[in-house]
Amino acid sequence: xxxxxxxxxxxxxxxxxxxxxxxxxxxxxxxxxxxxxxxxxxxxxxxxxxxxxxxxxxxxxxxxxxxxxxxxxxxxxxxxxxxxxxxxxxxxxxxxxxxxxxxxxxxxxxxxxxxxxxxxxxxxxxxxxxxxxxxxxxxxxxxxxxxxxxxxxxxxxxxxxxxxxxxxxxxxxxxxxxxxxxxxxxxxxxxxxxxxxxxxxxxxxxxxxxxxxxxxxxxxxxxxxxxxxxxxxxxxxxxxxxxxxxxxxxxxxxxxxxxxxxxxxxxxxxxxxxxxxxxxxxxxxxxxxxxxxxxxxxxxxxxxxxxxxxxxxxxxxxxxxxxxxxxxxxxxxxxxxxxxxxxxxxxxxxxxxxxxxxxxxxxxxxxxxxxxxxxxxxxxxxxxxxxxxxxxxxxxxxxxxxxxxxxxxxxxxxxxxxxxxxxxxxxxx
Amino acid sequence: xxxxxxxxxxxxxxxxxxxxxxxxxxxxxxxxxxxxxxxxxxxxxxxxxxxxxxxxxxxxxxxxxxxxxxxxxxxxxxxxxxxxxxxxxxxxxxxxxxxxxxxxxxxxxxxxxxxxxxxxxxxxxxxxxxxxxxxxxxxxxxxxxxxxxxxxxxxxxxxxxxxxxxxxxxxxxxxxxxxxxxxxxxxxxxxxxxxxxxxxxxxxxxxxxxxxxxxxxxxxxxxxxxxxxxxxxxxxxxxxxxxxxxxxxxxxxxxxxxxxxxxxxxxxxxxxxxxxxxxxxxxxxxxxxxxxxxxxxxxxxxxxxxxxxxxxxxxxxxxxxxxxxxxxxxxxxxxxxxxxxxxxxxxxxxxxxxxxxxxxxxxxxxxxxxxxxxxxxxxxxxxxxxxxxxxxxxxxxxxxxxxxxxxxxxxxxxxxxxxxxxxxxxxxx
Numbered sequence: 001x002x003x004x005x006x007x008x009x010x011x012x013x014x015x016x017x018x019x020x021x022x023x024x025x026x027x028x029x030x031x032x033x034x035x036x037x038x039x040x041x042x043x044x045x046x047x048x049x050x051x052x053x054x055x056x057x058x059x060x061x062x063x064x065x066x067x068x069x070x071x072x073x074x075x076x077x078x079x080x081x082x083x084x085x086x087x088x089x090x091x092x093x094x095x096x097x098x099x100x101x102x103x104x105x106x107x108x109x110x111x112x113x114x115x116x117x118x119x120x121x122x123x124x125x126x127x128x129x130x131x132x133x134x135x136x137x138x139x140x141x142x143x144x145x146x147x148x149x150x151x152x153x154x155x156x157x158x159x160x161x162x163x164x165x166x167x168x169x170x171x172x173x174x175x176x177x178x179x180x181x182x183x184x185x186x187x188x189x190x191x192x193x194x195x196x197x198x199x200x201x202x203x204x205x206x207x208x209x210x211x212x213x214x215x216x217x218x219x220x221x222x223x224x225x226x227x228x229x230x231x232x233x234x235x236x237x238x239x240x241x242x243x244x245x246x247x248x249x250x251x252x253x254x255x256x257x258x259x260x261x262x263x264x265x266x267x268x269x270x271x272x273x274x275x276x277x278x279x280x281x282x283x284x285x286x287x288x289x290x291x292x293x294x295x296x297x298x299x300x301x302x303x304x305x306x307x308x309x310x311x312x313x314x315x316x317x318x319x320x321x322x323x324x325x326x327x328x329x330x331x332x333x334x335x336x337x338x339x340x341x342x343x344x345x346x347x348x349x350x351x352x353x354x355x356x357x358x359x360x361x362x363x364x365x366x367x368x369x370x371x372x373x374x375x376x377x378x379x380x381x382x383x384x385x386x387x388x389x390x391x392x393x394x395x396x397x398x399x400x401x402x403x404x405x406x407x408x409x410x411x412x413x414x415x416x417x418x419x420x421x422x423x424x425x426x427x428x429x
Numbered sequence: 430x431x432x433x434x435x436x437x438x439x440x441x442x443x444x445x446x447x448x449x450x451x452x453x454x455x456x457x458x459x460x461x462x463x464x465x466x467x468x469x470x471x472x473x474x475x476x477x478x479x480x481x482x483x484x485x486x487x488x489x490x491x492x493x494x495x496x497x498x499x500x501x502x503x504x505x506x507x508x509x510x511x512x513x514x515x516x517x518x519x520x521x522x523x524x525x526x527x528x529x530x531x532x533x534x535x536x537x538x539x540x541x542x543x544x545x546x547x548x549x550x551x552x553x554x555x556x557x558x559x560x561x562x563x564x565x566x567x568x569x570x571x572x573x574x575x576x577x578x579x580x581x582x583x584x585x586x587x588x589x590x591x592x593x594x595x596x597x598x599x600x601x602x603x604x605x606x607x608x609x610x611x612x613x614x615x616x617x618x619x620x621x622x623x624x625x626x627x628x629x630x631x632x633x634x635x636x637x638x639x640x641x642x643x644x645x646x647x648x649x650x651x652x653x654x655x656x657x658x659x660x661x662x663x664x665x666x667x668x669x670x671x672x673x674x675x676x677x678x679x680x681x682x683x684x685x686x687x688x689x690x691x692x693x694x695x696x697x698x699x700x701x702x703x704x705x706x707x708x709x710x711x712x713x714x715x716x717x718x719x720x721x722x723x724x725x726x727x728x729x730x731x732x733x734x735x736x737x738x739x740x741x742x743x744x745x746x747x748x749x750x751x752x753x754x755x756x757x758x759x760x761x762x763x764x765x766x767x768x769x770x771x772x773x774x775x776x777x778x779x780x781x782x783x784x785x786x787x788x789x790x791x792x793x794x795x796x797x798x799x800x801x802x803x804x805x806x807x808x809x810x811x812x813x814x815x816x817x818x819x820x821x822x823x824x825x826x827x828x829x830x831x832x833x834x835x836x837x838x839x840x841x842x843x844x845x846x847x848x849x850x851x852x853x854x855x856x857x858x
Contacts, residue, residue, distance in 0.1 A: 025523070028512070028551020032520045077505055080778050083457070084513050091461045094454070122457020349509055 013052050016230070019223050020402050030222055031348065031408060038415040040348040042085060042171065042193040046407040047356070047368070048341045049328040053271045055402065056232040056328045057410035058278075058340075059368070060208055062198045063175040065101075066354070067117070068109040069374040070344060074352035075117070081346035082121035086169075088347075089191055093168035096123040097161060099153075101174045102131055105143050112148060114173060117346075128153045128162050130174065130181050158189050169193060175284055176201045197421050198414075200284035205323045206236035207421055212413035219409055228265055230406060233258060233326040236282055240322045247322075248299070251279065254324045256296040262326055273329065276364050282321035290366035292327060329363040334375055338363050341400075343407030350404040442481050445659070448652050449831050456834060459651055460777065460841070467844040469777040471514060471600065471622040475836040476785070476797070477770045478757040482700045484831065485661040485757045486839035487707075487769075488797070489637055491627045492604040494530075495783070496546070497538040498803040499773060503781035504546065510775035511550035515598075517776075518620055522597035525552040526590060528582075530603045531560055534572050541577060543602060546775075557582045557591050559603065559610050587618050598622060604713055605630045626850050627843075629713035634752045635665035636850055641842035648838055657694055659835060662687060662755040665711055669751045676751075677728070680708065683753045685725040691755055702758065705793050711750035719795035721756060758792040763804055767792050770829075772836030779833040 020027065045064035046057045070078070086093060096118050100111045115125045129150045140148045151162045160183065161167055169191040170184075176199025184196060197203065213231055220227035235254035240247035255277055262275035279299075280290040293299055330340045332355065339357035343350060355375040358367040419425065449456065474493035475486045499507070515522060525547050529540045544554045558579045569577045580591045589612065590596055598620040599613075605628025613625060626632065642660055649656035664683035669676035684706055691704035708728075709719040722728055759769045761784065768786035772779060784804040787796040848854065 025548060025551050025553050028549075029521075029523055032512075032516060032551060035516070036520055073502065077509060080506060080509055083461075083778070087461060087464070091465055092458075094458055119454060120457075122454050122461060124454050349512070 013050065013055055013229075016055065016225065017398055017402050019225060020405055021398055023223055024401075026222065027405060030219070031412070034412055035348050038412065038419065040345075040411060041198070041414050041418065042089075042347070044345045044407075044411040044414060046343045046345075046410040048343060048403050048406050049330040050332055050341070050399075050403075051273070051329045052331045053269060053273070054229050054328060055406055056230055056326075057212065057406055057413075058232060058325070058328060060212075060410045060414050061175075061284075062194045062203070062414060063101075063173055064344060065103075065107055065110045065173065066342070066374070067113040067344065068106075069354045070113075070352035075120075077349070078117050078344075078346055078351040079120045081349040081351050082117050084349070085347035086118075086121055086123065089193070090168040094124055095165055095167040096125045097128050097165065097167035097170045098125055099128050099130060099170065099172050099174050100150075102129070105141075108140055108142055108148060109144075111173065112142060112146070114171075115148070118171075124165075126151060126162055126165050126167075128160075128170075130183070153183055155183050158187075160184070160187055160190065172199070175199055177284055195418065195422070197423055198418055203284070203417075203421070204236075204282045204321065205280070205284075205325075206234065206282050206321075208413060208417045209234045209323070209325070211416035211420065212410060214416060215409050215413045230409065232328055233261055234323055236321065236323045238321050240320060251322055251324065252296055252299055255279070255293055255299055258324055258326060259296060276327035276329075278325045278327050278366070280323055280325070280366075282323045290368075292362075292364050292366075327364050330367075331363060333357075337373075338365075338367065339375070340367055341403050343403055345407060345411050348408070348411075350407060353400070353403065353407070442479065442484055442658075445484060445654065446827055446831050448654060449834055450827055452652055453830075455651065459648070460837060463841055464777050467841065467848065469774075469840060470627070470843050470847065471518075471776070473774045473836075473840040473843060475772045475774075475839040477772060477832050477835050478759040479761055479770070479828075479832075480702070480758045481760045482698060482702070483658050483757060484835055485659055485755075486641065486835055486842075487661060487754070487757060489641075489839045489843050490604075490713075491623045491632075491843060492602055493773060494532075494536055494539045494602065495771070495803070496542040496773065497535075498783045499542075499781035504549075506778070507546050507773075507775055507780040508549045510778040510780050511546050513778070514776035515547075515550055515552065518622070519597040523553055524594055524596040525554045526557050526594065526596035526599045527554055528557050528559060528599065528601050528603050529579075531558070534570075537569055537571055537577060538573075540602065541571060541575070543600075544577070547600075553594075555580060555591055555594050555596075557589075557599075559612070582612055584612050587616075589613070589616055589619065601628070604628055606713055624847065624851070626852055627847055632713070632846075632850070633665075633711045633750065634709070634713075634754075635663065635711050635750075637842060637846045638663045638752070638754070640845035640849065641839060643845060644838050644842045659838065661757055662690055663752055665750065665752045667750050669749060680751055680753065681725055681728055684708070684722055684728055687753055687755060688725060705756035705758075707754045707756050707795070709752055709754070709795075711752045719797075721791075721793050721795075723793075756793055759796075760792060766802075767794075767796060768804070769796055770832050772832055774836060774840050777837070777840075779836060782829070782832065782836070 041062050043064055045061045045066065047059040049056055049058050098114060101107065111127065118125045127148060127150050129152065134150055134152050136152065138150045140150055142148065154161050154163060159166065160170055167190065171193055179201045180196050180199060184192060216227040216231035235258055237247055237250035237254060240251060258277050259275050266273060266275060274294060276292055276294045278290060278292055330338060332339045332341065334355055334357050337357040337359040338361055339355040341353055342356050343353045345351060356367050356372050357375060358369065358372040360371055361367055361369065470491050472493055474490045474495065476488040478485055478487050527543060530536065547554045556577060556579050558581065563579055563581050565581065567579045569579055571577065583590050583592060588595060589599055596619065600622055608630045609625055609628060613621060645656040645660035664687055666676060666679035666683060669680060687706050688704050695702060695704060703723060705721055705723040707719060707721055759767060761768045761770065763784055763786050766786040766788040767790055768784040770782055771785055772782045774780060785796050785801050786804060787798065787801040789800055790796050790798065
């Protein structure tokens with residue numbers, strides 16, 4: 001079950017692991033106190049990269065798919081977390097409306113898993129679709145022979161539901177990359193989770209990593225360590241038109257500056273790695289248009305080759321905002337494939353995780369691409385509970401606890417981020 | 430892992446199972462609403478008996494031992510539930526003081542498991558003892574080679590702690606059969622859990638089953654069924670002196686009346702079983718002094734034989750109050766041993782369970798006796814999640830879901846009971 005970890009067994013990451021394990025009660029208490037002040041996202045998945053010399057989240061998904069990649073053993077944990085979440089939001093709720101994306105049957109297995117989790121947590125779950133083409137209940141066959149039923153949404157002036165189905169909570173499993181649908185606006189009588197401004201039509205990665213930096217600094221202070229060990233540095237540029245070449249100067253300058261900063265850090269820690277940065281759209285693109293750059297001079301060349309690729313984001317528009325992020329190589333491998341851990345959370349609880357692996361990609365490349373596969377990992381199995389006495393670096397359980405901590409730091413950052421970007425925040429203040 | 434269930438595959442219990450499965454979201458919602466009004470006990474274990482024709486809790490323990498009998502796989506679930514519990518009670522807490530009983534090393538394994546659960550949930554856990562003989566930190570070796578340290582309590586006028594250790598919460602794993610220790614009184618600045626009136630020095634089984642009857646009626650109404658299917662009938666007698674024979678008349682009358690009531694119910698359902706009742710002390714005696722009676726005439730004879738046995742309760746005093754309870758035979762068997770499921774809960778969540786089995790006892794006898802052993806049962810493993818489509822009676826997972834529901838009904842009854850018997854209730858009203 002536990003893949004062989006080839007993470008370097010020496011260096012800063014083991015000191016970090018040791019410090020995190022020793023501080024377990026303090027860390028858990030710190031999270032408790034943070035959650036007293038901040039509301040966790042309803043559910044979150046976080047891609048983590050372990051470079052041996054640093055460990056960092058590289059992507060925080062607020063509409064996680066892939067729940068079907070978690071092991072069966074984690075289901076009770078997910079159900080218990082879902083119960084805790086519902087209790088706080090809408091304890092009297094009978095009905096949950098789930099709005100999935102329009103994707104392939106592999107994705108539908110994820111939807112089926114979500115239906116299972118929330119049914120077991122005590123809700124009647126039905127599926128509504130944003131697709132206007134669906135005008136009556138439609139049966140969607142699943143690979144395992146079962147089926148899901150997708151129904152057209154019914155909107156009244158103040159509420160959203162289905163035929164004979166009035167939910168207390170509407171759960172989006174749709175990242176709204178295509179824009180904010182009118183039908184989801186002004187639903188002040190119901191809970192719409194995650195909120196609209198968590199969708200990629202509005203959300204920006206740079207806001208998230210700005211919040212993450214704040215969280216990483218706080219956490220690093222708690223543990224008495226350099227925040228860089230868990231924080232990927234970043235910069236961002238607005239209004240870059242890849243097809244016209246406009247705004248490329250900003251990218252060039254920032255790539256340069258970031259590479260210098262990384263070089264200084266590597267020197268400080270005696271890290272032999274060649275620094276690189278990752279340039280990607282500041283809003284979500286399901287892993288598309290992610291470019292690895294090792295030298296600012298590469299950018300011109302890379303630009304020529306990738307102009308077309310990056311120019312077309314999901315909704316067909318030119319990428320207009322760009323985030324430049326410190327590249328964190330992943331030194332985890334399963335067999336010969338490069339792998340990165342993905343941590344899943346419901347409410348404030350880690351409920352599982354898996355390894356995303358890609359046999360044809362390098363350690364400094366994006367793995368969220370066609371050809372990737374998944375190895376379920378019971379992060380939360382008891383055999384993976386932290387074992388404080390063990391030597392750092394040699395215990396998979398301890399490593400998984402550390403990944404769960406980093407995943408939760410990114411989730412906390414998402415909570416900060418959503419508070420800071422809430423368009424209705426002033427109403428409540 | 431899953432023992433072979435020999436429970437009759439036909440009859441009322443399967444109708445009950447079917448109804449419970451069909452009503453899963455409604456049941457979970459009903460519990461949610463109940464927990465909005467009532468506070469669950471901190472932790473609870475419930476002995477359940479499945480007679481094929483009825484399913485009932487027979488004992489509700491508010492200071493559960495035996496956490497070490499749960500499978501390793503359930504630990505993450507227990508930790509998550511413990512986190513949820515702490516969050517509500519004392520989110521800022523750093524320290525938890527655990528007060529165990531003075532028992533054998535098998536019991537210490539339970540204490541060790543509790544320490545593990547609450548450490549992982551983010552607390553510094555230390556052990557304090559009510560034993561005055563312990564005047565300095567004392568190392569208690571465990572069968573697995575590790576050790577626990579027991580420390581003397583330090584009381585100040587308003588708080589209880591250990592040397593250099595001031596806890597927010599004091600968790601009792603000591604049922605206080607021996608009486609209420611002065612040192613635990615008037616701790617209004619700290620959370621003492623469970624509260625003193627949950628200890629057997631004060632608590633009465635008859636109060637619990639009075640509350641359980643109320644809960645069972647509510648639940649039966651929700652499901653549209655006869656509450657008797659999940660409720661063991663009972664009566665109680667105060668001031669019975671077994672050594673003097675005083676108060677035996679009350680017992681005799683009630684045994685007679687209860688046997689008649691059971692006979693009527695058996696006739697109504699066409700049950701061929703010979704009715705029996707169980708006579709036991711109205712406060713806890715760790716399973717001692719439990720007598721099975723099939724006929725009121727037996728009582729005189731039984732009395733002669735058991736006078737001595739029942740006369741000596743844990744603290745050496747004569748049993749003075751008695752509960753007479755409808756006997757629920759257990760038709761579960763593991764190999765050839767009679768078995769009964771035990772459900773474990775932390776806060777409002779089922780975190781696991783096991784089978785208590787006893788090769789030398791009959792289906793109508795108390796199994797909580799020397800010679801019993803345990804088969805851990807992952808009630809909460811995903812392979813044991815309810816599967817609504819399956820035929821009643823043939824699916825172990827569905828049966829375990831049902832046991833979890835009954836366990837939670839008994840826990841809810843304990844919550845009602847503790848509210849009704851709270852000596853300080855008027856202060857808060």
